[in-house]
Amino acid sequence: MYNVVIVDDEHLVLYGVCALFKNRENQFCVQNTFRDGRQALEFCQQNPPDLLLTDLRMPGMDGLSLIESLKPGFPDMKIVVLSCHEDYDLVHRAYKLGADEYLLKHNLEENYFFQTLDDLLPVKAHMPPPATEKLYPGILSEGSGYLGIIGFKQKYDTGLEVIPWSPDQTIIRQILQNNLDHSAGEHCFPGPLNEILIYFPSESREEEHKKKEIRRKAERLRLLLSNYVNRPVFLSLEHFDRASGPSVYRQALNTLELKFYSNQSCILTGNNEKRKKREKPRLSLGGEDCLFCWEQSIAACLDHGKSWMIPPRIVKSDLSFALSHLFYELEELSENREALLQVLQSGEVYDALSRIDDHETLRIWVEQKLKECFNLMKTLREGQTVIESVREYIKKNYALPLTLSESSTLFHVTPSYLSTRFKQETGIGFIEYLNRIRVSQACTLLATTDLTVKEISYRTGYENPNYLSRVFKKQMNITLSEYRKNIIDKS
16 A cells, blocks of 8 residues: 655645545555645655655745655655646756656546556555456456457547546446446456456357347447447457457457447447448537536536436546546636636635535536636626626625625635735725725715714615724724715815
8 A cells, every 4th residue: 555645735636636546545545635845744754655746836835845855865755746737847857856757737637647656656565456457367368258348439529529528437337337247257347558348258159149148238338338428438349268368358459449430339349340430520619618518518427426326425536527627628718717717726615525425415516616617707708807897796786785705606706716806906905995985985975965874884884883983084084073074164
């Protein structure tokens, strides 16, 4: 078992990488996660992990300083840099300080991720290989039967795919395991490339009834998966015996890799006739179209997760990867990237996600977040910034009990983002701006009406007249009564 520590100041990255490791809990143990390099340093010095994954750009102690502090004292610790596209200069410096590998953190793919770690980490003698790792070579060298390889085809081939995410292999394998006859020796397991393999035992290739039965089972499984992922699913099925086992895997894989663009119901075999290649439609999608497709895809995932009775924790793990890809694409699509990413990449959002333990609540949560993205993109497209919209809202509704939290919810951004951006665009904070609008209205009411201070405070959004008096005096350097008296004297 390898001990792992993850360091990154982005909640999304921490959440996504931890979810990845949950699929390999028999091999990796996440000891701790940190958003600050100094805290990670203190922990690693007391509890040195086998593997450290760290970001480079972090507040406080950055990743380079963390590597420089740890590597001399712990030369056997493997360090993987979680990098962005623009961090290549920093990655080069990290290598010089002792980093062993780097990965693009906003585009992590599970198979490549673990292949990188497996190549990097030494094999521990006391660590037994998972049962599935022994199952594959054992069946091909000693058994006989039919070997199936599952493949998924994208519906479109574009720079921006319509639905660029498919359910995680953990869920796919669970569906297959639930529908295989284990008493008859049928198994589902990962292959050498971590692809999904299915084994149907059969002593003889000449048993026609057995051959037809296995093909029916394979077709039923293929249709189940096709309905689940809502896209064409292909299953390459080849017979093997003890002598031909190793070679038949490559034959099945080659068959699967044939570039068929057909939605026809089929199981591919080495003897299949070649089908005419169809031209693939090309699409040009904007941000809102992309969001709509993601909404349909993720909603389908949640529906299937509920109908297949897949545990919410597994669906959430898969969902985190889906959202990770979505954030990355929105960042490329949006002119105002910061605003869009702030909608979903806040700590409170992912804390909320981690607490969800049922499918329906998960669905509501996803729909709400996607709606927030859609509304924000619509606002940005129409040329009015979120802050401009908030200022207009305050001017029209200053008499209401407005708060930063409620306003951020109304305009589909996080409180921290609204607070920061509001001050950047206006030069003052949200509350100070609200108070200025209210005091301005109070001045108008003092000059044009004979309302009491209590009545004016209610009309300008203050429940406590004393609070209005303090705010007024601070801004105007004069009391309410003095201001009214000056107006009367001038008239």
